[in-house]
Amino acid sequence: MTKADDKPVVGIIMGSQSDWPTMRHASEILERLRVPHECRIVSAHRTPKRLVEYAETARARGLKAVIAGAGGAAHLPGMVASMTALPVFGVPIESKALSGMDSLLSIVQMPGGVPVGTLAIGKAGAINAALIAASVIAHLDPKVAAALDVFRAEQTDKVAEIPSDEA
Ligand code: RP5
Numbered sequence: 001m002t003k004a005d006d007k008p009v010v011g012i013i014m015g016s017q018s019d020w021p022t023m024r025h026a027s028e029i030l031e032r033l034r035v036p037h038e039c040r041i042v043s044a045h046r047t048p049k050r051l052v053e054y055a056e057t058a059r060a061r062g063l064k065a066v067i068a069g070a071g072g073a074a075h076l077p078g079m080v081a082s083m084t085a086l087p088v089f090g091v092p093i094e095s096k097a098l099s100g101m102d103s104l105l106s107i108v109q110m111p112g113g114v115p116v117g118t119l120a121i122g123k124a125g126a127i128n129a130a131l132i133a134a135s136v137i138a139h140l141d142p143k144v145a146a147a148l149d150v151f152r153a154e155q156t157d158k159v160a161e162i163p164s165d166e167a
Pocket of ligand 1: 043
């Protein structure tokens with residue numbers, strides 16, 4: 001995604017096309033930090049063979065972390081974590097029926113021994129999953145570490161000290 005010939009080091013996967021409006025925020029953060037990544041639809045329920053293939057080959061393909069977004073009966077992050085020891089970050093999608101509480105509880109309550117780092121429901125979770133994945137990559141790539149520092153500094157600079165009537 002970042003540059004066509006860059007090998008992805010982070011995989012962003014999601015259970016459905018309908019998850020993309022949320023998960024695109026993770027991609028945009030990684031783009032900004034120049035972290036090579038890929039985005040794929042992988043459904044635990046509708047494409048289980050694609051899920052197994054993705055999880056089992058992730059490390060050998062050079063991925064260092066996986067961000068998995070899913071909603072409702074959100075089994076995707078946990079199932080990926082069951083098949084790879086890479087760090088897996090789960091993003092609960094805000095579902096229509098239960099506002100994402102179903103997604104959150106499906107993702108967060110993993111049994112001891114098979115971890116999924118679970119983020120907030122929705123856009124904030126997608127953004128923070130990307131920032132955590134970038135922190136993992138920063139250990140391997142000083143340019144990403146520097147980009148993270150710039151991101152934090154710019155974020156801080158944008159916060160006005162005095163509230164405005166215009167905002
Ligand atoms: C999950 O079911 C997906 O992650 C999505 O959040 C949810 C609904 O999927 P669609 O019916 O919109 O494809 O598997």
